[in-house]
Amino acid sequence: MEISRITPFELIYENKEISELLGSIIFNPTFGKIQNIAQSLYAKTQGRFYVIKSDGLLIGLMGLSKIDNHKLVVNHFAVKAPFQRHKIGTALLTGIIEAEGVSEVVVDASEEDMPFYKGFGFKIQKSEFEEARGRRFYCVFLK
Ligand SMILES: CC(C)(COP(=O)(O)OP(=O)(O)OC[C@H]1O[C@@H](n2cnc3c(N)ncnc32)[C@H](O)[C@@H]1OP(=O)(O)O)[C@@H](O)C(=O)NCCC(=O)NCCS
Numbered sequence: 587m588e589i590s591r592i593t594p595f596e597l598i599y600e601n602k603e604i605s606e607l608l609g610s611i612i613f614n615p616t617f618g619k620i621q622n623i624a625q626s627l628y629a630k631t632q633g634r635f636y637v638i639k640s641d642g643l644l645i646g647l648m649g650l651s652k653i654d655n656h657k658l659v660v661n662h663f664a665v666k667a668p669f670q671r672h673k674i675g676t677a678l679l680t681g682i683i684e685a686e687g688v689s690e691v692v693v694d695a696s697e698e699d700m701p702f703y704k705g706f707g708f709k710i711q712k713s714e715f716e717e718a719r720g721r722r723f724y725c726v727f728l729k
Contacts, residue, residue: 587645587674589681592635598624603644604637611664627651627661634658634686638678645669646678650691658686660693675702683729691727696720703727 592598599605599621608623609615628635628649638646646669649662665674683691695703700723704710708725715721 587638587640587677589636589638589678589685591685592628592637595624595628595633595635598628598635598649604647607644607647607664607666608649608662611662623649623662634682636678636682636685638674638681640669646674648678648682650682652686652688656688657690657692658682658688660691663693663699676706679706689729693725695723695725697723700725 592601592604597604598608599617605617605620608620612619612623624635627633630651632651632653634650634652636648636650637644644666646665647662648660651659651661653659663675663679665678679691691708693699693703693708695708697720700710703723703725706727708727710723711726712724713721714724
């Protein structure tokens with residue numbers, strides 16, 4: 587498995603494999619929405635977008651923002667369905683923490699993502715209910 591950072595940010599919507607997998611975790615995905623995400627989050631200097639491949643095929647991705655040089659905020663995270671629960675997500679996040687040299691990762695997670703983050707070692711700092719998006723959990727991982 588290879589982990590690599592995607593630059594330039596245009597590849598996020600120009601590359602079909604990446605845009606399709608990113609689209610799978612977005613509500614009503616369109617080309618415009620994906621382009622807008624890439625431009626608003628990943629064109630910035632804080633933007634980080636990583637993919638993980640197996641035999642050259644994309645199997646997972648993670649998009650983050652780097653804050654104050656020591657902290658990452660997870661914005662997007664997906665592993666292709668047939669590869670889920672095979673520690674791909676764990677390998678990807680571990681590799682990114684290493685590559686970025688950070689000591690902290692935070693995420694605003696939904697109830698369904700919680701098992702992954704809990705299992706990785708994130709601690710729930712705040713739990714709140716938002717009607718539209720369901721219950722959210724602000725989680726923190728300290729290395
Ligand atoms: C959430 C996600 C990115 C995790 O990646 P993954 O490669 O499947 O995760 P891992 O295999 O590294 O999981 C490690 C541990 O986390 C926990 N875990 C992960 N997904 C879980 C799930 N759906 N249900 C219960 N536990 C889960 C388990 O403890 C797992 O270890 P185990 O399989 O030995 O029990 C992936 O499942 C996914 O893409 N899900 C759908 C999209 C999504 O929800 N994305 C996040 C929105 S931002």
